[in-house]
Amino acid sequence: DAGITQSPRHKVTETGTPVTLRCHQTENHRYMYWYRQDPGHGLRLIHYSYGVKDTDKGEVSDGYSVSRSKTEDFLLTLESATSSQTSVYFCAIRNGAGVNEQFFGPGTRLTVL
Amino acid sequence: TQLLEQSPQFLSIQEGENLTVYCNSSSVFSSLQWYRQEPGEGPVLLVTVVTGGEVKKLKRLTFQFGDARKDSSLHITAAQPGDTGLYLCAGGRGSSYKLIFGSGTRLLVRP
Numbered sequence: 001d002a003g004i005t006q007s008p009r010h011k012v013t014e015t016g017t018p019v020t021l022r023c024h025q026t027e028n029h030r031y032m033y034w035y036r037q038d039p040g041h042g043l044r045l046i047h048y049s050y051g052v053k054d055t056d057k058g059e060v061s062d063g064y065s066v067s068r069s070k071t072e073d074f075l076l077t078l079e080s081a082t083s084s085q086t087s088v089y090f091c092a093i094r095n096g097a098g099v100n101e102q103f104f105g106p107g108t109r110l111t112v113l
Numbered sequence: 114t115q116l117l118e119q120s121p122q123f124l125s126i127q128e129g130e131n132l133t134v135y136c137n138s139s140s141v142f143s144s145l146q147w148y149r150q151e152p153g154e155g156p157v158l159l160v161t162v163v164t165g166g167e168v169k170k171l172k173r174l175t176f177q178f179g180d181a182r183k184d185s186s187l188h189i190t191a192a193q194p195g196d197t198g199l200y201l202c203a204g205g206r207g208s209s210y211k212l213i214f215g216s217g218t219r220l221l222v223r224p
Contacts, residue, residue: 042201042214042217048211090155092155099144100144100212101144102158102203103158104148104156104157105155106154107153
């Protein structure tokens with residue numbers, strides 16, 4: 001299994017509060033991704049990183065920001081959580097060599113009340 | 114917008130039966146991956162196909178990439194309860210950093 005961990009695994013928060021989710025990898029992979037998974041929508045890309053301090057937006061980036069100060073860590077921040085951001089969040093990594101194969105973390109279930 | 118459509122969306126079968134899941138698009142992909150996801154866990158990569166017409170086997174699972182690289186299928190022989198889960202296909206294009214995911218097929222294999 002790819003060495004990817006996510007923290008926290010579960011979080012309940014209130015509308016308007018800031019939330020930061022962490023993805024940590026031990027594979028030294030270049031690319032890291034944040035997705036959200038919702039019933040009826042599948043996996044949707046929020047943001048991704050193609051190197052330290054190099055990030056770009058995905059298809060559902062509004063309300064989210066990311067940071068990557070080290071190869072191994074990719075942080076996803078909800079500046080002011082809303083109920084529409086209740087979801088399961090997955091981090092994925094890719095080593096960048098050849099085919100775009102991504103390996104996923106165990107997920108974080110976030111509930112915004 | 115590139116779309117990958119999976120069918121069926123849900124499948125409930127008896128242990129021992131065979132099944133096929135489809136992943137279709139109007140776009141050409143340079144690679145296609147199949148993932149399986151179990152409740153409460155992240156998707157796990159099963160296979161990657163890159164050549165039109167390519168067939169790969171993983172025990173009782175057979176994966177095929179269409180000749181035109183626009184579609185793929187997953188066939189399971191003699192399904193077992195352990196095959197239960199959400200099956201996702203995902204397509205990659207050239208140098209793009211992104212994958213396009215299908216919405217998934219939820220499989221339930223009843224003992």
